[in-house]
Amino acid sequence: MTSAHDSRTPDAQVWRSLTVSATKTELFAEDLYFRECWADVLDVLGAAPDGTPSAEARAAADMLAPLGLLSFKCDGMAARQAELTLRYLADHDYSIVASAPIRHNRHSMRELWRYNWHVYTTDRLALMTLMHSVTDSVLLIVRDNQYDGVVPGSVRLSGLKGSADPEARGPDHLRTLLRPPNKIINFVHVADEPADVVREIGIFLDRPERRALLAGIGVGDTEAAGRRARAEVEGLEALLPASDFDLEAAFKRVEPVVTPEALTRLRHAVDSGELLGWDELITLLDPAAPAVGVWDFVRIATEVLDADRQASADLLPPSSAAEWQEAARSRPASG
Amino acid sequence: MVDWPTLTRSRTKRELYARETYFREGLADAEEIAGGQLSTVLHEGALLIVKPDGLASGQLLPVLDYLSEHGFTVAGARDLLFQPSHWRELWRYQLTSATLDRLAVNELVLGAGPALLMLLRSEPGHVLPGAVRLSALKGSATLEAQKPGTLRSLLGQPNRILSYVHVADEPADMVRELGLLLDPATRRALLGSLVSGTSAPEDEDALGRARERFAVPTRSLARADALERVTRAVEAAGSGPAADDARSWLKRMARNERVAWRPFLAALAAAGAQPDRWDLAVLGTYVIEYDEPGYSKVLTNPDTQSWESIPRPETSIDDRRRENA
Numbered sequence: 001m002t003s004a005h006d007s008r009t010p011d012a013q014v015w016r017s018l019t020v021s022a023t024k025t026e027l028f029a030e031d032l033y034f035r036e037c038w039a040d041v042l043d044v045l046g047a048a049p050d051g052t053p054s055a056e057a058r059a060a061a062d063m064l065a066p067l068g069l070l071s072f073k074c075d076g077m078a079a080r081q082a083e084l085t086l087r088y089l090a091d092h093d094y095s096i097v098a099s100a101p102i103r104h105n106r107h108s109m110r111e112l113w114r115y116n117w118h119v120y121t122t123d124r125l126a127l128m129t130l131m132h133s134v135t136d137s138v139l140l141i142v143r144d145n146q147y148d149g150v151v152p153g154s155v156r157l158s159g160l161k162g163s164a165d166p167e168a169r170g171p172d173h174l175r176t177l178l179r180p181p182n183k184i185i186n187f188v189h190v191a192d193e194p195a196d197v198v199r200e201i202g203i204f205l206d207r208p209e210r211r212a213l214l215a216g217i218g219v220g221d222t223e224a225a226g227r228r229a230r231a232e233v234e235g236l237e238a239l240l241p242a243s244d245f246d247l248e249a250a251f252k253r254v255e256p257v258v259t260p261e262a263l264t265r266l267r268h269a270v271d272s273g274e275l276l277g278w279d280e281l282i283t284l285l286d287p288a289a290p291a292v293g294v295w296d297f298v299r300i301a302t303e304v305l306d307a308d309r310q311a312s313a314d315l316l317p318p319s320s321a322a323e324w325q326e327a328a329r330s331r332p333a334s335g
Numbered sequence: 336m337v338d339w340p341t342l343t344r345s346r347t348k349r350e351l352y353a354r355e356t357y358f359r360e361g362l363a364d365a366e367e368i369a370g371g372q373l374s375t376v377l378h379e380g381a382l383l384i385v386k387p388d389g390l391a392s393g394q395l396l397p398v399l400d401y402l403s404e405h406g407f408t409v410a411g412a413r414d415l416l417f418q419p420s421h422w423r424e425l426w427r428y429q430l431t432s433a434t435l436d437r438l439a440v441n442e443l444v445l446g447a448g449p450a451l452l453m454l455l456r457s458e459p460g461h462v463l464p465g466a467v468r469l470s471a472l473k474g475s476a477t478l479e480a481q482k483p484g485t486l487r488s489l490l491g492q493p494n495r496i497l498s499y500v501h502v503a504d505e506p507a508d509m510v511r512e513l514g515l516l517l518d519p520a521t522r523r524a525l526l527g528s529l530v531s532g533t534s535a536p537e538d539e540d541a542l543g544r545a546r547e548r549f550a551v552p553t554r555s556l557a558r559a560d561a562l563e564r565v566t567r568a569v570e571a572a573g574s575g576p577a578a579d580d581a582r583s584w585l586k587r588m589a590r591n592e593r594v595a596w597r598p599f600l601a602a603l604a605a606a607g608a609q610p611d612r613w614d615l616a617v618l619g620t621y622v623i624e625y626d627e628p629g630y631s632k633v634l635t636n637p638d639t640q641s642w643e644s645i646p647r648p649e650t651s652i653d654d655r656r657r658e659n660a
Contacts, residue, residue, distance in 0.1 A: 118354030120356075
């Protein structure tokens, strides 16, 4: 009989295939989104010949290992970066196995970036609420065709994405190619490790939708999934206004709709590096005004807003391929 | 700088909330709206939510009477529709011990109808902050631990999940919950009402509507009624292996056995049975396992004694208003 209890939480061996972080293991073991989605992963992807719970969990973890999760941020859709990203994924040997339409709300974004956003000022949180929930977007599950049995597809993809900080990026990183205008606008999100893929599917999608997505992963028809994802992206781009994210052009576009004093104040802040608070900023340039393009507001806001506060760094830093290789070397051979 | 002793007596809570978006955003708004009266707002404010099960079973009026008898007035009130992400976040540090079945039943109960959020003001003259005093008055959600005279023992909740009301434990929780459950404009308006002592028309409307609509019970939350109606829905769906499966689960429930809820939901879906959401929700609250063995809550409510050494603010909101008049 199926137990009422959650007896299928990952054991130590399965955790090792989901993350190399002891902190993440501890946090996610109690995380509602991880736990709920993991139960669905086992139901949908945990088919094992002998049917024992531990074999099912291993089978599910094996299914997840080559996978990565990439979502387009609203700014990425507006900047029309989807096509370039899809080409980059194909060039780097990733195939699309499933996709789903997504829309962030105030809560889902805070949950997704729970372990990163503690360093943001409340002013930046106000900006994030606006820029991440303003339009629909698309979530992709991709499979790494170079998966070597050691470094998960999500970890290689996370390495390929590159840092939000341009100085920490190399020429071949996805974010170098996409040329985001600054650290705050960066077009795509990628899940760091298999454990994050599970948790984030649990955040992005309600139960019926995530079970449908997982079923699609189980089918694994990359050709059909790729076609559907492209159609989804193209359909959205046809609806959503585009932006060039060019600062000068943004200033020119808002010039007719703000007072000369406000424009001078904003220009001065940009030129001098003076930081503005959210309340003052939206008095100078109101993002809710119909004549103000939301992306022009965002482009200017990201130059002048006090964005970061003094706080300890990333609470769950991404892992590297080297850490996974090291973990594989130091692990006793398992049966 | 955050004045932590006025917000919480829990070191763990302090560490967790210091890096939490909702707490930080709620506090930033409270600081801005209250200005020099922040410590008074934190000392006299309290937050209570009458949950969907509380409204539907006619508990609002007894709750309002109880609050009034214990020196609380309603500063602001708003309808609240619990979204799945709301309650998971609200009880993030407590649901760590919950079974996935409890989460599934919570989703049914909390999404079954509206709730009412009330920001309250305690009468001055108490050592304990309003939130802490109200939390002690509320009593435990665990039936065996309820003391006489507490709100929950008075309301007579039938089980742990059908608990009718939620109360923010400490000032830090009040701030965090305002940040979580209300959008910025609404929470600033409610904080404004708390500071000024004048309810906005929206607050009066929300409270008035709820008083009228939920003056008497609109739903039975009895186990037998729910079991009977869900059984009827399964019968109406016809026969087949899935319906047989669902029926055998229902028989176990009738024998007062604890059951695995999510497989039962799967059997209902496969059988094409469509019971009323409230009936299903109520039934679930009686028949599931609540706790995952071996997992504890991350945060528990600190002892009220830990608050009794904190000095009171020198003036109450009422004093300030008199001064400003």
